[in-house]
Amino acid sequence: MRGLVPGVAYSVSATTRSARAGERDGVDYRFVSDARFRELIDQDAFLEWADVFGHRYGTPADAVAAAMAGGRDVILEIDVQGAAQIRRHAPGAILIFLAPPSREELERRLRGRRTEPEADLERRLADADREMEASAWFDHVVVNDDVERAAREVADIIWVSH
Numbered sequence: 001m002r003g004l005v006p007g008v009a010y011s012v013s014a015t016t017r018s019a020r021a022g023e024r025d026g027v028d029y030r031f032v033s034d035a036r037f038r039e040l041i042d043q044d045a046f047l048e049w050a051d052v053f054g055h056r057y058g059t060p061a062d063a064v065a066a067a068m069a070g071g072r073d074v075i076l077e078i079d080v081q082g083a084a085q086i087r088r089h090a091p092g093a094i095l096i097f098l099a100p101p102s103r104e105e106l107e108r109r110l111r112g113r114r115t116e117p118e119a120d121l122e123r124r125l126a127d128a129d130r131e132m133e134a135s136a137w138f139d140h141v142v143v144n145d146d147v148e149r150a151a152r153e154v155a156d157i158i159w160v161s162h
Contacts, residue, residue: 008158009067011076014040017055020115030060047089050081053116053124057082073158080131083138094161096154097138101145103129 014030016037025031032040037056040046049058059076067074076086086093100106106128110121135141140157144150 007072009064009070009072009074011059011064011067011074013057013059013077014046015055015057047076048078048082048085050079050085052079052081053120053127073162075158080134087137094140094157095138096140096142096157097135098142098144098150098154099132099135100128101143103132105145 012026012028012030014032014037016032016034017029019025019029019031023029034056037049037058040058040060041049045061046058047061047064049056057079059078059082064074064076076082078086083095083097087095100109103125107121107125110116110124116124142150142153142157
């Protein structure tokens with residue numbers, strides 16, 4: 001998705017989880033300690049934040065504000081909890097739900113990553129079921145059955161929304 005839409009910035013979320021193989025701090029996520037994340041919450045430094053699968057994730061408000069001040073729209077990669085917060089605080093935001101082609105395909109993809117124990121994977125799938133139900137209140141639903149096609153569809157939604 002990055003680079004597909006000129007004039008659009010991609011927000012880098014903060015998280016308390018450890019980096020996975022190949023992830024880079026400040027590029028994929030901003031990796032912070034639990035204590036630092038709590039400080040940022042207390043400082044009201046996030047546009048939204050949520051507890052997800054035993055870790056915290058949040059969107060730093062300062063980076064989004066800087067991008068918007070520079071005339072760019074900003075893409076946030078967030079879960080349903082975060083989207084609900086954004087809907088309340090920024091009612092003009094366009095919410096796009098990226099959906100797997102099926103629950104079976106989602107499970108296949110998650111298992112293929114081999115990044116979490118079975119119990120965590122089962123919890124993630126149960127949460128995905130709840131999130132799929134919430135997709136109805138998003139402005140758009142894009143099925144991620146083909147990454148290139150789904151990215152073009154998201155880019156088209158952004159362009160049409162201008």
